[in-house]
Amino acid sequence: MGFYLNNKFLSIAMLSFLMLTSCKKEEKVAEDPIKKTVEYDMYQPSEMAGFMNAMYAYNQQLKAQIVAGETPTNLPLDLLKLHSAEMTDGKSRTQNWESFVNVFINSQEAIVDTLSNTELKERYNVAINNCLSCHKTECTGPIPKIKKLLIQ
Ligand code: HEC
Known part of the structure; x- marks a missing residue:
């Protein structure tokens, strides 16, 4: 019993010690200079830019499939969005743009056309070259990135 009491006393002592130190810690925190919150002007991609990135990711996946000898059959993107998506201010x-967009859409659809007589890799590269054709005049920044999609 005496031991228990002793122990309880010890525990209380420990607890109050801990509470004291933690209070001290809090004080210390309060003494720290208030961190300045920096507000960044967040880059807000346009609907079109978002869609372009989705097309990029999709074609990256197609490339991996084709290189692995698979036959892609799935086109989950609504390419007609190219006609409606809002562009960057x-x-x-x-x-x-108008002269390239439908040519591009047809070529992207042709990749998953399992009845086509044209070699899969060639159909794929035609589509990627159509990305590039439009980008040469409309938006040159991503060209090096898009070139990496080509299958050598
Ligand atoms: C008909 C013209 C056209 C075609 C075809 C086209 N693009 Fe674009 N792309 C653009 C334009 C214009 C922008 C800029 C959009 C904006 O800023 O709103 C753009 C932007 C991009 C961006 C940058 C997005 C960002 O984060 O700012 C990437 C990446 C991109 N395109 C990849 C592709 C790929 C990959 C293809 C083919 C699968 C493709 N594009 C086909 C015209 C085109």
Whole structure:
């Protein structure tokens, strides 16, 4: 019993010690200079930019499948979004855009056309070259990245 009491006393002592130290810690924290919250001007990709990135990811996946000898049959993207998606402020659909967009859509769809007589790798590279054709005039930044999609 005496031991138990002793122990209880010890525990209480320990607890209050802990509480004291933790209170001290809090004090210390309060003494620290208040961290300045920096607000970054977050880059908000346009609907079109988001869709382009989805197309990029999709074609990356196609490339991996083709290289592995598989036959892709799935086209989960709604390519008609290219006609409707909002673009980054200041950008609009130019004549050049209009002349490339349908050619591109047809070539992207042709990749998953299992009845085609054209070799799969060739159909794929045609689509990627159509990405590049439009990008040469409409948006040159991602060209090196898109080139990496080509199958050598
Ligand atoms: C008909 C023209 C056209 C075609 C075809 C096209 N793009 Fe684009 N792409 C654009 C334009 C214009 C933008 C800029 C969109 C914006 O900023 O709103 C863009 C933007 C991008 C971006 C940058 C997105 C970002 O985060 O800012 C990537 C990556 C991209 N395209 C990849 C591709 C790939 C991959 C393909 C083919 C599978 C492709 N594009 C086909 C015109 C095209």
